[in-house]
Amino acid sequence: MTVIRAWLVLAFYFFRDLVLSVKDVVVTVLNPNRPIRSAIIAIPLEVESDPGITLLANMITLTPGTTSLHVSDDGKTLFAHVMNATDETAHQIKSGFETQVRRVLT
Structure with a gap:
């Protein structure tokens, strides 16, 4: 996969999740009785570089309903707050x- 194609695929994933997250937040705001399953989740990381971790954390934070909170000292776990968390x-x-x-940075 070429570098340009990898970046385009990453952009597609981001904008797709952005649209889905905006929809989820809007539905939650318009329906205050909707159950919210807010949680802080631990995401085990395979990406090892500081730029990779930073890019991932920023993409999570830029997606409505999620916020990156902390990266463990060893860089192996990212903690994020998620507005509507599931087991998946x-x-x-x-x-x-x-x-x-990982694809764009290798």
């Missing part, structure tokens, strides 16, 4: 954003 949230971040970040 960490896996979704790893298989989506993190996989694409």
Whole structure:
């Protein structure tokens, strides 16, 4: 995969998740009785470089309803607050954003 193509795929993933997250936040705001499952989740990291961790953390924070909180001292875990967490949230971040970040930075 070329570098340009990898960046375009990363942008696609980001904007797709951005749209889905905006929709989820809007539905939650318009329906205050909707159950919210807010949680702080630990995301085990495979990306090892500081630029990779920074890019991933910023992509998470720029997505409505999520905020990156902390990276462990050893750089192996990213903690994020998620407005509507599921059991699959960490896996979704790893298989989506993190996989694409690793592709653009290798």
